Amino acid sequence: MVQLFLQKLALDEGGDKTAVKERLSLLQKLESIIWSVLTSEGRYEARLWLCNTISCIHTITPQDQHDLFMDLLRSSLSKHDVAAQLLQMIFEKRPEKAGHVIAKKCYMLEKFFEGNPRHVLQWFDNFAGASESGHTKGARAISQFAFVNRDICWEELEWKGKHGQSPAVVATKPHYFQDLDVLQTVENFLEYVPDFWSSDELVESVKDGEILQIDKKYFVDQFVQMMYRENCEDIWAVIEEFLMEEQFSYLSQHLLIQLDECMLLTFLKSLSKYVCQNMQCKDFAYPSCWLENLLSACDSNISLDEILLLNAVIVRGRQLLRLMGDEEHGDERGKMEELLQAASAFSDADHWALMKECIQMKQLAAVKWIGLQSWVLYYCLSKECKTPQAWELLFIRNGITFRKADDYSLLRSGEFSEGFDSDGGDMDSSRGGHKKRRRERKKRKKYGKDESILDELVEFEPSNGWLGLHLGGRRWLLSTDGFSCVWNMVDIPEHLSAHCFRTWMKWVCSKWRL
Known part of the structure; x- marks a missing residue:
């Protein structure tokens, strides 16, 4: 049975020092195996995971994010890639802002249409x-401009018929404009009617x-050129406003993946000036809190490799295990499985002796060992707990209070007309069967706490395929998060390993602050 090591021990309670040294050696070997996976095909994915974690940082103010990303755009490395992606985002979410810039650049419009x-x-x-x-887009601009300036440009309108149309006729029958030779007309306007390209009619369109x-792509390239060659104030003003208005999470998810590793590390070090350790960070309330605490406490010597490894084991356990399951990582997977066969031979006293060792370490080293230990736990839970009964026995032995969750809210109304038992029992089409089982469950509530739990443990899951349909079988509400979320067997390893990481880190951090 997997031990979660949630029963905190006093500092003076000893553990087996030899066992602690062996566990540190095991974690060091595990670190080497994981890193060999991350440095091959998984490195780009590990950077993507880190960018997603950075996007969860919650203490960054709008002014902070403005300053961070403006520094990034002004820097000499990779700035064009970041600027191009940022402009794409502006074009998608604030096209009118870019439209006002284009309206002032008639030469850009002429170049856009010329020869295309x-x-x-x-x-x-x-x-x-x-x-x-009515006409739309540029067609409306041509028609309006042509009527207003018919004395100087009407002759430049080319018609597909045998003869042209007069302004008077077209004014009463606007659909005649459909007979216009658009390509030749625009070519004439480019050559002979320069006033059209700065006209109010075209600007409005x-x-x-x-x-x-x-x-x-054309406009992105033009805007990037105007930003860095012409230092166009209008574009920079649009960018600065966008950086102030958007969420930090959205900007991070879309921009940071554009950075090379050198720039990503530079960004992280700049970020350390803006994060603050509020109470939520100290309580590890968000997936990014470990990173926020680390950035605010560590010096500038931290490496990107260390952060990538920590992020993978602390908040991306499931993705890391899936990555290690790829065919090309067979050797690493074999080494890891052999190494972790002995991972369960570790007592509560030994574990908290290891945590006591972490108190003496620098924060970066402590977070690494605790993070690796939490991933060992994730691996063991994923491999060993395969049935609802195994999970409920694990909850009991590790002091986790739980309740079965009869939550079918994701299913459409009437889907249970065939009659599923709400505790995961066999199908029963009779309403009387439901009432009988409900009465039996009410009777169980009269038993003592331990008797009730043990009674529930003997209820086996059905063998009719319902287990696979119901998101991993039986689901539970757990005391580990105050019964606030329903957990299924697929997600519980991730939840419990994260809960244990928070529990261990909070204990170690509390001793640092004494």
């Missing part, structure tokens, strides 16, 4: 038919930013 029939047709060939309400959808 696809761009021309997508933007200007949108004249309304006889039954439609592009201000909403819809034109970006035609070719985002």
Whole structure:
């Protein structure tokens, strides 16, 4: 049976020092195996995991995030990649902001359409038919400009028919504009009607930013060039406003993965100036709290390799185990399984003796050993606990109070017309069967606490396939999170290993603060 080591012992209660040394040796070997996996095909994935953890940091203010990402954009390394991705985000979420910039840059629009029939047709060939309400996009701009300036530009309109249309006729029958040779007309405007490209009509048509959808890459390239070659204040103003308004999590998830490892480490070190250890951090309330505490306490010598490893074992246990299960990591997986066969031979006293050793270490080393120990626990839980009965026995032996969860809210109304027992029993189509089982459950509540739990343990899961359909079989509410969430067998290893990591870290941190 897996030990969770949740029963805290006093500092003066001894453990087997030899066992502690052996456990540290085991964890060191495990670190080497995990790192060999992360340094091969898994390194990019490990960086992605870290970026997701960074995005969970909750103590960053809008001004802090503005300063962090502006420093990133102004730096000499990788700035174009970050700027290009940021502009893509602005184009998607705030197209009108970019549209106002485009409206002021008539030369950009001329270049966009010049020699590019696809761009021309997508933007200007949108004249309304006889039954439609009105022209749209660039078609509206051409028609409005042509009427207002008909004395100087009407002759530049090219028509597909044998003869052109007069302004008077087209004014009464706007759908005649559908006979316009759009490609030739725009070519004429590019050559002979320069005022059109800075006209109010064209400006109004592009201000909403819809034109970006035609070719985002073109506008990204143009904006990046204006940012760094021309230092265009209008674009920088849009960027700064965007960085103040958006969530830190959204910016981090989309921008940090663009950084190379050197820049990512630089960003982390800059981030350390802004994180603060509030009460939620000290209580490890978020998946990123270990990182926030570490960044605020450690000096600048911390390496990206160390952070990648810690993040993998502390908050990405399931993904790490899946990565190790890939075919190319067969050797590492074999070494790990052999190494962890003896992982359970460790008593509560030995474990807390190890935690006492961690109090004497630097914070980075302590977090590493505690994180690796929590991943060992995750691995053992995933491998050894395969049935509801095994889980409930583990809860009992580790002092975790639990309740079965009869939560079918994710299923559609009426899906139980065939009659499933709410405790996971066999199918029964009779309503009387349900009432009988409910009466039996009410009777069990009269028993003593231990008798009730043991009575529930003898109820076996069905063998009719319901186990696989119900998200991993039976589900529980656990005292480890105040009965606030329903857990199934697939997710419990991750939840319990994270709970144990928090419990151990809080104990060690409390001794550091004394």
